[in-house]
Amino acid sequence: MLKVKSAGLVTSAPSAGSFPPPEHFEIVLVGKSNVGKSSFINAVLGRKSLARTSSEPGKTRTANFYLINDSFYLVDMPGYGYAKTSRKIRESFGPLIESYLEKRNADFAVIHLVDYRHPPTSDDIRMHELIRSYGVSPVTVLTKEDKLKRNERAKMYGIITSQLGIDEDEAVLEFSTQKKELIEEMQNFLGELICSI
Numbered sequence: 001m002l003k004v005k006s007a008g009l010v011t012s013a014p015s016a017g018s019f020p021p022p023e024h025f026e027i028v029l030v031g032k033s034n035v036g037k038s039s040f041i042n043a044v045l046g047r048k049s050l051a052r053t054s055s056e057p058g059k060t061r062t063a064n065f066y067l068i069n070d071s072f073y074l075v076d077m078p079g080y081g082y083a084k085t086s087r088k089i090r091e092s093f094g095p096l097i098e099s100y101l102e103k104r105n106a107d108f109a110v111i112h113l114v115d116y117r118h119p120p121t122s123d124d125i126r127m128h129e130l131i132r133s134y135g136v137s138p139v140t141v142l143t144k145e146d147k148l149k150r151n152e153r154a155k156m157y158g159i160i161t162s163q164l165g166i167d168e169d170e171a172v173l174e175f176s177t178q179k180k181e182l183i184e185e186m187q188n189f190l191g192e193l194i195c196s197i
């Protein structure tokens with residue numbers, strides 16, 4: 001179980017050159033704009049407004065490094081796939097995550113957040129493939145679980161896992177900021193992830 005003793009934003013990096021020194025294990029969060037990355041961070045850390053959440057998607061353009069318990073980083077990567085971000089940003093798809101995967105000299109795990117309510121977008125599918133192309137098995141987190149009925153969950157679970165090409169070596173977890181048991185499950189998972197390194 002992850003017990004948060006301290007948590008704070010260390011660096012907001014606009015490019016790979018400003019990433020902090022790779023001194024800790026890193027858990028990297030990627031997903032489209034508005035999928036719930038900032039909400040995820042706040043919920044699993046039990047900090048109401050550490051990461052800024054917004055109803056206006058497409059705002060975060062930096063990789064935000066949060067240092068937890070002086071022992072590992074949670075890294076909030078810029079969201080992708082928001083239509084109103086400038087064309088230039090949209091076309092350079094995931095440049096920060098790409099340079100991260102290419103060059104980062106730290107032990108890390110990647111969590112790919114996907115909206116449980118909808119089939120994956122083409123950007124979601126590209127992102128999943130991009131991560132796998134670096135030999136990394138992403139953990140998929142299906143967000144906003146509270147917004148689906150049970151039968152919808154079963155249906156969407158099948159659609160999303162098959163369209164992302166998820167196989168047995170990949171973990172899939174459901175998440176909702178509205179459900180205590182799902183937050184605790186995620187804290188357990190993160191606790192084990194950190195202990196396993």
Ligand SMILES: Nc1nc2c(ncn2[C@@H]2O[C@H](COP(=O)(O)OP(=O)(O)O)[C@@H](O)[C@H]2O)c(=O)[nH]1
Nearest residue numbers: 033034035036037038039053054144176177178
């Ligand atoms: N009902 C519900 N809403 C959520 C959940 N997670 C995020 N949201 C909402 O979705 C919107 C976008 O969330 P945010 O964390 O800012 O997404 P980000 O762009 O990926 O960082 C906000 O209005 C959140 O309140 C969830 O588990 N359940």
Ligand SMILES: [Mg+2]
Nearest residue numbers: 037038052060
């Ligand atoms: Mg955010």
